[in-house]
Amino acid sequence: MLDVKRWIDIAVAASVLAVGAPVLAATAALVYADVGRPLLFRQPRVGLGGRTFELKKFRTMKNAVDRAGRPLPDGERLTAIGRFLRATSLDELPQLINVLRGDMSLVGPRPLLVEYLARYSPAQARRHEVKPGITGLAQVEGRNALSWPEKFALDLFYVDHRSLRLDLSILARTVVTVIRRDGISAEGQATMPLFQGEQ
Numbered sequence: 142m143l144d145v146k147r148w149i150d151i152a153v154a155a156s157v158l159a160v161g162a163p164v165l166a167a168t169a170a171l172v173y174a175d176v177g178r179p180l181l182f183r184q185p186r187v188g189l190g191g192r193t194f195e196l197k198k199f200r201t202m203k204n205a206v207d208r209a210g211r212p213l214p215d216g217e218r219l220t221a222i223g224r225f226l227r228a229t230s231l232d233e234l235p236q237l238i239n240v241l242r243g244d245m246s247l248v249g250p251r252p253l254l255v256e257y258l259a260r261y262s263p264a265q266a267r268r269h270e271v272k273p274g275i276t277g278l279a280q281v282e283g284r285n286a287l288s289w290p291e292k293f294a295l296d297l298f299y300v301d302h303r304s305l306r307l308d309l310s311i312l313a314r315t316v317v318t319v320i321r322r323d324g325i326s327a328e329g330q331a332t333m334p335l336f337q338g339e340q
Contacts, residue, residue, distance in 0.1 A: 145305060150247050154240040161234070168231050172199050175222040181235055186252035189272045193255055194244040197235040201226050228322045236275045248308040249274030250296040253336070260338035268296040271303060278307075281314035285333040 158165070172180050179200065186196040201223030205213045212218065219227075226232040239245040245252065252273035258266075279287060279295040287295075299307070 146246065146308065147243075149305075149308075150240050153247055154237040157234075158237050158241075164231070165234055168199055168226065168234065171222055171226070172201075175220050176200050176203055182232075185255050186273070187255055187258060187269060188244055188252055189269060191258065191266070191269045194239065194242075194252075196244075196252055197238055199226055199232040199235060201232050230319045233275055240275065244272075246272040246274045248276055248311050250277050250299060251279065257336050260336060262339055264297060265293045267300055268293065270300050276311060276315040278311055281311055281318050284318065289336050 169180050182198045182200045182202075183195050185193045188194050201220065202215065202218035203220060205218050223232070236245060240247060249272050250268040261268075277296070278299045279292040282295055283291065
């Protein structure tokens with residue numbers, strides 16, 4: 142039998158996708174006019190139990206490369222419309238499909254890159270004891286303005302203290318964070334510097 146958290150995930154994700162269809166369509170049109178096809182950015186991320194899945198987001202960057210064929214830095218590829226989509230979190234809407242598929246939950250530690258798996262300490266790797274989320278405690282406590290150690294500490298706090306009440310609190314605080322556009326990027330970064338492991 143599905144638990145209460147999973148029922149809420151399905152009900153909210155399905156409702157937002159249905160009611161927000163015009164917003165999704167308008168966002169898709171913006172992305173198409175800005176960077177063309179494909180509309181979605183797809184990337185392997187790590188989920189529950191360390192298993193990988195394909196994360197979906199609206200594209201916010203151009204496919205620009207240098208003379209050697211390497212992608213340019215994020216700050217040079219991120220478009221003005223892309224910055225707007227990130228600031229309003231509209232680029233995250235396709236992850237509701239990941240929620241319906243069971244890859245993600247509405248609330249949990251954000252899913253990170255596969256390459257980070259080998260860099261985690263045993264404690265940091267505990268973030269995979271729960272499903273990753275569209276939003277989480279780290280997102281409402283500072284988002285990308287936090288350091289990696291601060292993010293991991295909040296992820297582990299969530300793992301150890303997760304509850305329906307905490308999830309509802311995080312969801313409510315997420316609305317405020319998005320409205321205020323808090324912590325969109327780390328200082329001096331277009332997004333967040335890569336995690337290099339414990340120093």
